[in-house]
Amino acid sequence: MNEVSTEILSGILFLLILISAFFSGSETSMMAINRYRLRHLSRIGHRGARSASQLLDRPERLIGLILLGNNFVNILASSIATIIGMRIFGDAGIAIATGILTFVILIFAEVTPKTIAALSPERFAYPASFILTPLLRILYPLVRLINIITNIVLRMVGIKLNSSQTDHLSREELRTVVKEAGGLIPKKHQSMLTSILDLEEVTVEDIMVPRNEIIGINIEDTWSEILTQLSLTQHTRLPVFSDNSEHLLGILHMRNAIHLSSSEKEGKSELIKALHTPLFIPEGTTLNIQLLQFQKFKKRMGLVVDEYGDIQGLVTLEDLLEEIVGEFTTDVSDTISEIKPQEDGSYLVEGSANLRELEKKMGWDLPLDGPKTVNGLILEHLEDIPEAGTSMMINGYPVEVTNASENIVRRVRIFPLLRKNLID
Structure with missing residues (x-):
C-alpha cells in the first residue's frame, strides 16, 4: 500500500463506498419487494423478476452473500481510509479517518441507498439481481460455510430454518390488500371481493x-x-x-x-x-x-x-x-318494508326484520352472533316476552316495544339518533 499514491487510494475508497451502497440497497430492495407482484411478473417471463425470485427462494443465502460482500467492502474501506488519514494528518489521522468514514458510509452507503431502495424496490432489485446471481455462484462455498455456521447457531437458540416455508395471506390480510388497492380496483369491485371473502362467515x-x-x-x-x-x-x-x-x-x-x-x-x-x-x-x-x-x-x-x-x-x-x-334494488323502503321512518328520527321496525338486513341497509351496529331477527334479539336480551311499552338498551340503541302478543314481539321503535348522541 505504501507504493500506491494517495490519489489512487482515494479513488479505490470512493469505489468501495459505491459498492457498499450497492450491497445496502440490494438488501433493502430484496426484502421490501412485493412478493406477490414478483411472482406474477416472474410467471409472465420478466427476466429481472425471475432472477430476483430465484434469489429469494433461498433468502438465507442471499442475506449471507450481501452481508459478506458489504462487511468485506466496509472493512477494506476502513483500512484504506486509515492509510490516507495517516498520510495526511499523521498519527491523529486514524481518529479523523474513522470519524469521517463513519459519517460518509452512514449517509452515502447506508441511509441514502436503503431509503431509495425502500421507496422503489423493484427498480433497484431487478438490476441488482443480475449482479448478485453470478456473484453468488462465485462465492457459493464461502456463503454456504457461513449459512452452515449460522444454522448451527440458530438451532442452539431453538430456531429451525425451514427453506420451504412460504407466506400466505389470511382472509383479513387479503381484505386489507383489496381495500388498499385504491384506484386499481373500483370501489364496487372491492366491495364484491370482500363480500366473497365473507361468505365463509355467513350461514344460510x-x-x-x-x-x-x-x-x-x-x-x-x-x-x-x-x-x-x-x-x-x-x-x-x-x-x-x-x-x-x-x-x-x-x-x-x-x-x-x-x-x-x-x-x-x-x-x-x-x-x-x-x-x-x-x-x-x-x-x-x-x-x-x-x-x-x-x-x-x-x-x-x-x-x-x-x-x-x-x-x-x-x-x-x-x-x-x-x-x-349487493341488492338488485336500491330503495330502502322497497327492500325493507319492515322499516318505517318517523318524524322524530326514530324507526318503527317489524319484529320479523332480519338483523343483517338492518345492518346492511341502515348501517346499524346490531349483534349478529346470536338471533337472526329483531324479535329473537329482544327475547334473548330480556329472557322473557315483553309487553308493549317496555324499553331497553341493546348495543347502545334505545329500543321500545310498541306491539307485542303472547308469544312474539311484533313491532319496536329504535332510536339511532339517541345512540349517536350518546356516543358523541
Missing part, C-alpha cells in the same frame, strides 16, 4: 326467508284459487305444500304451469307430476358451501331444515348472489 340462516313468510301453493286450495295465485305470483319457482308448510310436495317451476288443465282434478294431478324434488339445506351451512351445492345440483332454490328435518326457511340463488354483488 342469515339470509333465508323465514318459514312463516314463505310464499307457496297449498294443494288443498280450490283449483281456481291456485290458478289465481299462479297468475299473480312474481316468482319463477314456488314450493307446493299439502295442508301446511311442514308437508312439502315439491317445487313448481312456472314454465311447467303454463299448460296445466283448467279442470280441478286433472289440473292438480298435472301440477303434482310437474313438481321437482326440492333441495334441502342443513341449517348452519355457510354461503360459500351452499353456492357450490347450488352449482353441483343445478338448483336455484333450497329449503333450510333443522336437525329434526323441520323446514326453517327458504334460500334462493338470488339471495346468495345479493350477498356478493
